[in-house]
Amino acid sequence: MSSNAISRIFGGADKFISNSISLLIIVGGAMVALTVVLQVLLRYVFKVPLFGLEEFSRLIAVWVYFFGAVLGTKWDTHVQGDVAGRLFSSARARAVIKTVTWVVSLVVCGLFLYHAAAYSLWLYGTxxxxxxxxxxxxxSVGSMFFGALFMTLYSIANVARYAKEAAVGSRPAAGGAS
Known part of the structure; x- marks a missing residue:
């Protein structure tokens, strides 16, 4: 298989994952909003709470949270303090700073993945x-493992992207790992 074919396969898989997660965030966010409105109406207007609705809302909300974390990592749009990047004027120096930042993020994501996997396996066993x-x-806990796995994979992609930019001195395409 040529590198172009492999690149197309991974690019297609990445696009599918990104679009699927985006759709799940939209549907999940709407479901959480609807369940909250329903719970308020049932509890305070009709004085009849619906058992289990809060638990369902929390389950959906935690998945939406980790889906958002995955996309934030992919697109490099998560909250970050980029003071060090403003100290340097060249694109290459900024790319080096971004590479170091993403290496640290990758280490943190790797630790999170390890602990999320260990906890998920333990919880599954119990x-x-x-x-x-x-x-x-x-x-619900599976969302941590899913989020950590894809955050780690996209962190690897971002390290590679910014390391390439630092080595070559060119600017990557906007929108994070792609």
């Missing part, structure tokens, strides 16, 4: 369930 609806807790 079979622990939620207190309200008795859903397996791995449904």
């Amino acid at each position: 079979g622990e369930r939620t207190t309200g609806l008795w859903w397996p807790r791995i449904y």
Whole structure:
């Protein structure tokens, strides 16, 4: 297989993942908003709370949170303090700073991935369930592992992208790892 074919395959997979996560964020955000409105109406207007609705909302919200973290890592749009980058005027120096920053982020994501995987495996082994609806807790904790995995992969892509920019001195395309 040629490098162009491999690049097309990974590019297509990346686009599919990104579009899927974006859609899930939109649907999940709408579901959380609707469940909150429904819960308020049921509890305070009709005086009849619906059992388990808060638990469902939390499950969706935690997945939406980690989906957003994945896209923030992919697009390099997460909150960051870029004071060091403003001290240097050349694109290459800024790329070196970004590379170092992403290496640190990669180490942190790797640690997060390790602990999320260990906790997820332990939790799966215990079979622990939620207190309200008795859903397996791995449904919500799995979001940490999913988020950590894709944040680590996109951090690797960003390290490679900025390292290439630092070596060549060119500017990468806007929008993060692509």
